[in-house]
Amino acid sequence: MTKFEALGLQKSLLDAVSDMGFETPSEVQEKAIPILLEGETDLVALAQTGTGKTAAFGFPLIQKIDSNSRTTQGLILSPTRELCLQITNELQLYSKYEKNINVVAIYGGASITDQARQIKRGAQIIVATPGRMKDMIGRRLVDISKIDYCILDEADEMLNMGFFEDIKDILSNTPEEKSTWLFSATMPKEVSVIAKKFMHSPQEITVGAKNSGVDTVQHEYYVVGGRDRYPALKRLADTNPDIFSVIFCRTKRDTQKVAEKLIEDGYNAGALHGDLSQNQRDMVMNAFRKKQIQMLVATDVAARGIDVDDITHVINYQLPDEIETYTHRSGRTGRAGKSGISMVIVTRSELRKIKSIENKIKQQFVAKKIPTGMEICEIQLYHLANKIKDTKINEDVENYLPAINDVLQGIDREELIKKIVSVEFTRFFNYYNKAQDLNSVDIGRGERGGERSRGENSSDGSVRYFINVGEKDGYDWMSLKDFLKDTLDLGRDAIYKVDVKESFSFFNTEASDTEKVLSTFTEFKVDGRFVNVEVSKTPGGSGGGGANRGRRFKDKGRGGKDRGRSKGRDRSTSKDNASHSGKRRSKKRSDFF
The missing domain is CATH 3.40.50.300 (P-loop containing nucleotide triphosphate hydrolases)
Known part of the structure; x- marks a missing residue:
């Protein structure tokens, strides 16, 4: 039995899950789906965006819908046109093996006549933005007086956008005995008011702490x-x-x-x-x-x-x-x-x-x-070197090589590499060579959450290292920090300012750990590949981890x-x-x- 099957989903939905490549339900799906499938209940679910909330209410809703009836049975309200269309697309994927289930999106900026025509053909599920939904109710183009399920998705965002009165008006047109499912990242006062006024003894599930950020x-x-x-x-x-x-x-x-x-x-x-x-x-x-x-x-x-x-x-x-x-x-x-x-x-x-x-x-x-400007130059230089290394050779250049070889004749390999790199690097160097320090005076906030707010020079007792692995090797700032912690046996808090780039990274330790760091990574291999660590030439704490596509730089003298x-x-x-x-x-x- 798969983990999704254990939640109580029927075969048609499990087939759709398989097609989409879902393997393990998220926490909000594990908590919400069994509750919503077991019986008719109101539910308040607090979970951050990006945690799989659409599937958490989408699968139970599709399973409960009577596909033989053309009556509108489910209404989903969402804050924006983009989210409305996204939910609609996902529900259509979930219901691909269900017969006769029709999901219609209602939103502003598109023809209200066309949307009304789609609903008239029969829409068991309507996904709508509050403004357009209220407009269509006022024009008697939609009937939600017989719905069984009402879902408020991203409820806090809808209320932040000023839809409080619209939502109250819309819900007043729905039957008293329906089930209401409210999904929200946070629980501000206005959301609580909606819950108290239109829900009956709702069950509540929370993924993570209320109003908290995600640990990723x-x-x-x-x-x-x-x-x-x-x-x-x-x-x-x-x-x-x-x-x-x-x-x-x-x-x-x-x-x-x-x-x-x-x-x-x-x-x-x-x-x-x-x-x-x-x-x-x-x-x-x-x-x-x-x-x-x-x-x-x-x-x-x-x-x-x-x-x-x-x-x-x-x-x-x-x-x-x-x-x-x-x-x-x-x-x-x-x-x-x-x-x-x-x-x-x-x-x-x-x-x-x-x-x-x-x-x-x-x-x-x-x-x-x-x-600093020099930190940026160092990072961009490594990035350029890796870009050259990873560039696929265009075989069409073969016809031009004899002439190019004549031009480059007499230049040895080392000098040629310097020239190739300098063609691009010099522009960046000239731009940042005399760039001012943008940092305000030291703010003196001490240690922060396991990462340390240290100065940028070795005088603070820290050393910055370059390591030749990055995002393309499957690392992010969390996993690289864990890898270094386990490899060096220094403790997680002893490794800080971990900045992961596409094919290389940086990290800091105390100066007293330098000998251990460098000796550990002497002739060190992971999966047959040498992992090299060396002290960075610019031992600062450059910003962020992650990586840049399509950065362009003008060939202008910019001082x-x-x-x-x-x-x-x-x-x-x-x-x-x-x-x-x-x-x-x-x-x-x-x-x-």
């Missing part, structure tokens, strides 16, 4: 001057050569401005905010899902419903006013069992907010320094300041230019690393 996310903060937020953001991106991130700003104006600056500076970025049309929003999200955009700059409201599993970093360009909003932000990474990093760029006056967030999410932040402005280029501030970066990239610029 590492929380970091960087203290800078108020004018240095954007240069700091660029350095954090440059230090992570495979970043795939969401950057949160507080206002639509800041979101647009930051996105435009990133695009202008050659990053694959895009903006997502409320002033975009639905078509622009769809273009941005499609590009982001395809990873054509690696840095998505968004407002909190616009980012509701973003459900992408591979996000490596969440960057808080500005902290939100509400702590629960930070929980939603950081929940965009570290999903589906993967690790992630939530970075916060703060000024000294905002440091008190960090402590408040720590108390709420029951996790501690790691104080980190914005990387030593983090300005990144392009002279003589189109600097239009239209929404279209910042909403999709791919069409603005200059063909004259080559990929840097």
